[in-house]
Amino acid sequence: MIAINSKLSLCPIKPEDQPILFALMQEIYTSAYQDFWKNDCSWYLDLCFSTKNLNKELNRNTSHYFFIEYNGIKAGILKYDFPFSPKQIEIPNSMKLHRLYLHEDLHGTGVAKALMDWLEKIAMEVKLDSIWLEAMEQKPQARRFYEKMGFELIHSYQLDFEQLKPDYRGIQTYQKKITG
Template sequence: MTCLSDVRPADAPLIATLFEQSFVEAFGHLYAPEDLAAFLATKTQADFAREIGDPTFHFQLASRDADPVGFVKLGPPDFPVETPPATIELRQLYVLDRATGQGFGARLMDWATAAARATGARHLQLSVYIDNHRARCFYERRGFTAIASYKFMVGNHADEDLIMRLAL
């Protein structure tokens, strides 16, 4: 059975593990080992615990038969672009390879959109790797439009990401 659940402070190690595993599955082949290791070192359990305890962040965990397979995180906007008032950022949406294509991303995105509206946000923005065509199409089908690009750093490696925004 598929379910979504709130994330608690005790879930920080799980969220950190899900992040690392899903990021490496999706993008690990793109980077030199030292760049990937440097990037992952900036996403610690302590960082996730701090964000989980911060009321400006909102998390949701996706599981299948009590097996955690993904999560989504909303937070304050942090992109190098002018941001309209009442904007929230979809900071992370990750699903493990073994659960990709099974509707988890869609359910997490539905939750994120509803949660963004519940905070009073009028805009939801995110970034996506320019060559991640599957994710770009997913966001475009949901009404997101590209507004800018920026350099997303993974260690010393710079990727081009698109910043996309949705009016809520």
């Protein structure tokens, strides 16, 4: 368990946590992204949060995967990888913020900012040059948050997921240079 502050902590996800992870993400992801998908988002949930994919991600030595706990309750997930560079453009010596999902009740509470500050501290400690992430073009509140946190848009592309509605396939890559 990693304490971020008195209310917020990170608990490493283990393979046996897959049913809990899947149920949590079914609630959080579905409420935030259901409208992006042609049918429903079960295909994406199965792709990302299946036992097979979880084991694959946990077996990477570059991967760090946690439940976000707020007041002792699982309220989201955080996953980051380093060193990790995107396929589309080269970002050397960097950390990818791969997943940050919070229950909607925690939006606007400062939890995401506390997690981003903690991630930046980790990146400085391991002497990385930057943190990068990808955000859906059609999620303006997420993009505004990342920009407020000092991330800059560096690349855009389209996802090739046929199950996504065409108007929701835009992805934007953001980067924040680490100073310190």
